[in-house]
Amino acid sequence: MKNDFNENLSILNKTIEKNRTFVILSHTKPDGDAVGSELALCKHLKGRKKKVECFSDDIPKIYSFLDGIRKIKPLDNLPGECDICIILDSSNLERCAVEKLPNYNILVNIDHHRDNTYFGDINIIDPSAASTANILFRFFKHIKTDLNKSIAESLYAAIITDTGRFSYANTDLETFLIVADLVKHGASPQKITDKIYKNYSLRNAFIYSKVLSSLRSYNEGELLTIELPFEVIKREGIQSHETEGFMDYIQGIEGHEIALFFKEFEKDVVRISLRSKGRIDVQEIASQHNGGGHKFAAGCTINNDFEQAKKIIINESLKKIRKSQDFS
Ligand SMILES: [Mn+2]
Numbered sequence: 001m002k003n004d005f006n007e008n009l010s011i012l013n014k015t016i017e018k019n020r021t022f023v024i025l026s027h028t029k030p031d032g033d034a035v036g037s038e039l040a041l042c043k044h045l046k047g048r049k050k051k052v053e054c055f056s057d058d059i060p061k062i063y064s065f066l067d068g069i070r071k072i073k074p075l076d077n078l079p080g081e082c083d084i085c086i087i088l089d090s091s092n093l094e095r096c097a098v099e100k101l102p103n104y105n106i107l108v109n110i111d112h113h114r115d116n117t118y119f120g121d122i123n124i125i126d127p128s129a130a131s132t133a134n135i136l137f138r139f140f141k142h143i144k145t146d147l148n149k150s151i152a153e154s155l156y157a158a159i160i161t162d163t164g165r166f167s168y169a170n171t172d173l174e175t176f177l178i179v180a181d182l183v184k185h186g187a188s189p190q191k192i193t194d195k196i197y198k199n200y201s202l203r204n205a206f207i208y209s210k211v212l213s214s215l216r217s218y219n220e221g222e223l224l225t226i227e228l229p230f231e232v233i234k235r236e237g238i239q240s241h242e243t244e245g246f247m248d249y250i251q252g253i254e255g256h257e258i259a260l261f262f263k264e265f266e267k268d269v270v271r272i273s274l275r276s277k278g279r280i281d282v283q284e285i286a287s288q289h290n291g292g293g294h295k296f297a298a299g300c301t302i303n304n305d306f307e308q309a310k311k312i313i314i315n316e317s318l319k320k321i322r323k324s325q326d327f328s
Pocket residue numbers: 033034089112130131132162
């Protein structure tokens with residue numbers, strides 16, 4: 001596996017050498033890893049005098065400090081053709097949500113998702129990598145290229161977000177060795193943390209206060225719920241990206257098993273985020289409603305009255321909690 005992986009890195013390098021025009025894409029609703037990885041690879045290719053164009057779905061404002069971000073173009077500007085098309089951080093082509101890729105000679109797939117479908121002509125996949133940026137870093141080391149500050153910052157932004165500020169289970173020794181190197185090359189942990197995590201609007205804090213006041217506890221704190229019903233969303237004009245990160249605080253409350261966030265952006269279309277403290281598989285609940293995700297972080301949508309949808313998921317969660325106690 002390791003040899004194949006390094007061999008693939010060498011193949012990628014030779015492919016880059018031999019070609020001239022590149023298109024880089026990542027998944028819809030891009031996160032820090034998608035944006036940071038695109039930027040790092042784009043800058044690397046430009047340094048090799050290649051013609052590179054980067055494309056993305058709407059990029060969250062918090063990443064606007066990253067060098068070169070304004071050169072990333074919207075998806076509807078995709079060119080008709082290129083030599084090499086590179087897809088980053090995307091387990092399948094559907095997640096890129098482009099109707100038609102440019103005509104390419106070679107499709108490259110670089111990713112760390114477990115469910116990657118190996119859709120490329122060249123596939124550089126490692127599910128054990130904390131982020132796609134980790135894999136790009138390995139590539140840069142493999143070909144012994146020098147990092148500059150701009151590339152270091154892009155990779156750092158990618159890694160800090162995909163590891164939840166170095167706190168998720170994927171945060172491993174490699175990650176710390178990589179970020180040490182990125183800091184050596186000029187990435188500032190304080191600057192990047194401030195830009196990404198300490199940069200929300202006053203409005204966002206007010207929305208958060210409304211969500212937090214909806215906090216309810218069931219079974220003496222074993223199940224926690226927060227919510228944003230349609231009436232509140234409509235009245236305040238709340239956008240879906242404005243509700244990200246609200247679960248973090250709830251998940252920090254001690255003693256609970258499951259936390260739920262109910263959001264109704266459209267009347268009677270209820271989106272549910274499910275989080276488990278680490279004992280109960282909440283993906284099983286989500287998948288019963290055509291949702292998905294991971295064992296401890298999942299999501300689903302129920303087309304039903306808000307209170308009805310809440311009742312369904314709350315009951316299923318309580319059942320799961322009870323069942324887990326029967327066996328322990
Ligand atoms: Mn990622």
